[in-house]
Amino acid sequence: MTARATADSEERAPWLPMVGLFLAQMLMSFNVAALPVSIGGMVEDFGVPPTAVSTAIVTYGLMVAALVMVGAKIGQRVGWLLVFRVVVAAFAGSALMMVLSPSVAWVIAAQAVAGASAAIIVPALVALIAANYRGTQQATAVGSLGSARALSGVSAFLIGGTLGTFVGWPPVFVIVLVLAVAVFLFSFRLRSAAGNKSVDIDVLAALLIGAAIVALTLGFNNLNGWGLLQATREAPFDVLGLSPAPLLVLVGIILGQGFLVWTRYRTGAGKVPLVSLSVLGSSRERAAVYAMFIVVALEAALNFTVPLYIQIVQGRTPFDTSLAMLPFNLTVFITATLVVRSYERFSPRVIGVFSFMLTTLALLWLSFVVTNNWETVPTILGLIVFGIGQGALVTLVFNVLVTAAPKELAGDVGSVRGTTQNLASAVGTAVAGAMLVGILSLNVGQAVINDVDIPDRLIAQVDLDQVNFVSNDQLREVLTRTDASEAEVDAAVRINTDARLRALKLGLLILAGVSALAILPASRLPGYRPGEIPETLVARDGPTGPDRDRSTDGTVLEK
Template identity: 70%
Template structure:
């Protein structure tokens, strides 16, 4: 059994510095949440298709994930407080550019600049928490980051939904300019050790991990559009094979190359881009695996719900915000309150319980879900999932912070940034590909057994290329063909049934993934967050 040494009692530090760090987390999360809400407004303002706007969304995530490890080294070299202030100012410039962007090119450039800033903010939050708080206060501080992330999602959906619907999308990002100024002022309450000029930045490692992350993210994000295996018509391909899986394989190879290079650099006594000791034990690797799984599940659900509400039901972004509110509020409170259980239960017990909750919630949703998300059983399922998800993100992050020495806090932060961004991309992409595939299979099977819809009508109506559309839109398309009213009704009914079936099967698959995660969390440590693990038993 793993033993632990309780941290000695210390004078409690002021929570004022934590306000700056929590608001910095809000800055990043609010921006990410506000982008999808602003989609239709940007399309109208810039006169471009939605795919052009989505490029900005992808750009932000790519830049964060690709540069976050390099960002951690910059903080160690020049000092965390100084670097934090600089990048907060740069983030404010990016949001100012978003507010007054005259074209889609300026919007994409602004998101690239925001992503570069966030690549340093992410590890700096962890490093500055480690510098300013210890023991129980550190556990609470880490939990507040998860709560701030959830709270920013709630506020972005509500504030952004109202502004985008009744005013414009631009004031949404103007709010972030003001908030960045507040964070900059509050940053003068932060303290940290000065930077070390001896820290070297591994350029080769930075290129390898950056290329790996970009390749993996682009590959997973385009599985649905370019094809899971065979290339879709007009999509980039390699001898007929979709470029998406090729990029995924290339990303895995580049990632392995990064690990080999990092181990070699460490053996030679040179500073690596990230110290692999932060994932040196089975317990730390288990925490990373579990974090990847829960963030991927969260991304899958966050993709699925808006898909059905906005595309299938044809409702507004504000309606989506209201439907997501119970889930987002639950995540917020769960992330904040889970720290109260640290004194009574070990990380292993809490994590197992949380994954059991997410598994049960997803299975429950697969049975009770209908095309109306506002039913009480559906809301109950989302709340239960939110309890488990919010607790896990905070807990697993806390395990990584507690398991590593303070000087490696920046490396832990960069590891968190890469893990969460990759998991989000993978979860969203796989959910989209899985749901579309299941929908296609369901429609194909139904059409094969239907004598009312001959092959000629199916081809004329494009039923062999069906995707997620609302019933009114599908009916409109079908009524423009030679299909009779009864055939139109039949096709709409097939699509409705197939959509619901795809959703239910997809939720069962997600539940199975959640259940499998109970295995890696069995390797989590038995000590409680806020305690110092005994190094001699770190791998027991």
């Protein structure tokens, strides 16, 4: 027997309030995308190294990931609408700090405020969508957040690149300020239930998950700089010669497990946990989180790899990078917008498996056709296919989580989403960097040993322990400080060019393997369509659990 909810029976809510939520997602995503574009201008204006400016990017991500679960509880206690307006105003303040920043310390402080604000905005978006929309409208609203994220990435690169080149970086954050003001005004069109003063905030759980996220993010982000196993000279300390980066990852995993154990204990004792693990109660919901982590990590890895080659290897500008990424970002935006229409025809399982097949084929294709020029037609085609799969997946898995949980747990779903996406982004970027540099080091070391045109005296003058991605012009400049002949310089440049390309190809091939493995969790996504109750399931009121699911219209289902 199959029951369907018809679109005619739904009470249609006006879309105008959703404009504010759409712009709120754009606000956060535009801020994040504008930071890398602005690094060059900040370095020049403040007279600091790029690493000092990149600290601001890390600070933002850390604040979001570490505080998002606490932010969800604050929203439940105070009231989503009130706290949403307060943090949007705080985000506007952070944008004003960016525009008026006299030093890089102000930039870092501004991004700390923006990150703390985003930690509440992220779950608030889910809770406010759940409060204002139902059924297919809710699915469309959730899908629009994915398209807003993609659209802001496109606009930030294009607008930021243009303003940064011809005007300067501060005007980029004037746009962030304007967006924040617009979101605040649109918030008066939203409705939400009042806060629940009885909601407690589990301080121990907050400390455990916050410390776990900080340790994991710092560990993964510094795998390349501090060393994958042995500590490098850049490492702040070592433990018996071991790098602190993998040790921080291990500490983060232990703290994360401690958080889960404590949360289960607190739930069993009848107390309110920091986040309800019932939002991950079924294998389908856990599969959605795994799929979300993998696809965001893959996206972050690709977003790291393309600018790396265009700006560092080819020595081109951020504006060139934005043009190269435009086909990918536009594809993600269009797909995230349109994929909702396929929910009535195909189950999340079918869409998820097919989308991961697309990302796998795209990465596999890129690993064979990519060259040192990203503007070839085969490369652009590969980026477009990957964008189709990625855009569909980010929207799909988020929608599965939102519709599988009751409305009162929407904030918890938002906090899980925020933690997963920010941690996955950090892991994807860091692992891609460590992997590519590691492969490059092996390629260069092997090529130098086997190449008869590179004598031992020249090898002794170059530190092969510090191999990294550099342009051919930078390499020639380094070699001018040695006694290398013109023929030896040409040989070194040839080795550098070949080693970089082989590292890129092998790196993309490894990412394709990760994408292929992700088909397994995707195959555990719900196998029914919205409003449809399979014959093996019986509708029942009550909380979701390991053997229960919800259809995408919120009906609780039990086998």
